[in-house]
Amino acid sequence: MINLANHAELTVAERKRILNRALNAVPFFNYMPFEVVNEAVKRLQYDAKTDINLDFFLTEMRSNFGEVFDVTNSLFNLNVYSAFLGRSVYGFNRSEPLPVSQLTTEARFDTLVANQVFEDRQRESFPYLIEAGERIIAEIINLSAKSDPIEAGLALVGFNILRYPYLNNVALEKINQSLEKREVYQTFRIKVDHDGIKFYNFENDATPRLILGIGVVNDSADKAEISASNIQIEDTTRHLKLTNRETPVQFIAPRLSCVLDTHSYLFPIEYFFEPFGNLRFRITNEFPPLTEFGYEMVILTRTV
């Protein structure tokens, strides 16, 4: 993961190399929702498709089937393959469903310490190229006799390679100034505590930065009290989208409260946050009845 490339003692040459890849690529979250309905059958299949119109390098899959299990007590198998080539994205020479937990990182939402039985690490696999124009199909098989209706989701996490890297004169000048100094880590924070749709802006100053990851800490440790939240991320300066649609927050950053483990997911690739740039988060936040607990969101950055 990118923390290996972005450790504390970087040479200028290493920083330039990382900057080059950040200028030419953008992290991307392809979210595919499924509606799992209540059916008393042994095997039930749901398909969802995502169209990927740029070369997309898949590095990780996240799902919330642990969450679904908590609610429905249903287990699922998953099969993810490309429609045109008919290849499994995690290929073992044939396309066959595997237990969902063996393929995906759990998009963490449940905050109780007693429920932290699963591994708290973020896992990444080797990049798998999904070519432009390909369609990805995810097929879910319900292994249990029945399940309550619930929305499940799968996020394909990875990066796109940009056709035209964007770099204006101001950014270039500021990059050169920044490379003369040592890199500095800095966090940006927003507090999400509204009901309904709202836009939040992460506004950069004159310093070019790389965004390394996003973290979330809930305001309450009680799952029933915290809000359901979906976000879309867009860079309004560079006109780039980082999400294909409204994506539940936990697929981008683990939603936790006070437990002492991973609070942020690293991006699949560093994102170039240009000077005076603006990263806009469109957040649909819904409080549960009678409570108004939101969350704090932080992006982790370093200067280039």
Added chain:
Amino acid sequence: MLSHFLYIEQLKEQLKSYYIATRYDTEFAQQLLADINAKRLLIALDAELREIFYEQQDIPANASGYQQSHWFSKNDIEYNIRRALANLGEGVTISAVNQGNAQRIITREPISWQHIFPNIQNLAAPLGQQTLFDFPQEMLFAENEALGLSIFGQVAAGNIFYHGCTLKDEVSEVRQADIAREISAYLPQPQYVPLIFQFPSAVVGSAATNPSGGADIFSAKNERSVVLTHVSTTAPNSRLTLLDEGRNQTICTEVEQAGVAGTFTDAFEVFYPLPYPHLLRRGDRLRIKVLQGSPMYGEVQPIDTLNYLTFKGYSL
């Protein structure tokens, strides 16, 4: 974040850089590719030289709680132990010594076992460890050396699971050239190697079958060699014999699956790292024999349900 296989993690990052560099600087991309291939060769040769093993040591119940002379050794061959998982009582202490021509003391005083062994996973509290840790340094044993343990305070039966490898003397030049040729032919991709089985009977000790009911449980063949790095299971209440048919290598014999593979807890991901990366050669298959029931947990697996022992890795 510490990684069990740092080289492989670095390789992933280099590969990302390479894919992106092909779009803006082909010369730099070629340079990166040369570095990547050199690293791949290094990892592959290292995996080819090591023959991984899992061994289970049973600690019997003893009313006095004082047990000496538990030995672990691989006969007539040098071996490394990278880590060991334990299923021991909460207040138990151990003394460890490398017993050879000269005694090399590992613990100066008896210490709580939790300092050097990760805890086996439990489905009830304490939950045990999903994230294994290794010994501070891998332990090297010569042919005539054994790991000796004295255990204090263990009244009930317990277990220790050793994760390690023996070392081959050499890899032939033909084999080296074969690996190098394969590396230059394509780039690494993620690979899963599952072994799928089910239990027709709940009788402890009865054998699992493949999904069609046959006795042979193999992994699928692959046209590429695969470096296996992690393993997870959905059947912790069973015992596993694992063989690499192509290399004619027995990796473990009747070891509790929970001592080998991360236990899939309901629906959440848990993988254990292998002791060292294992090279599953092109066209080769893994084969398993699985026995119903876990004496350690005192449980059996449900019958007629597909179970998955899944290895994760990348095509060489």
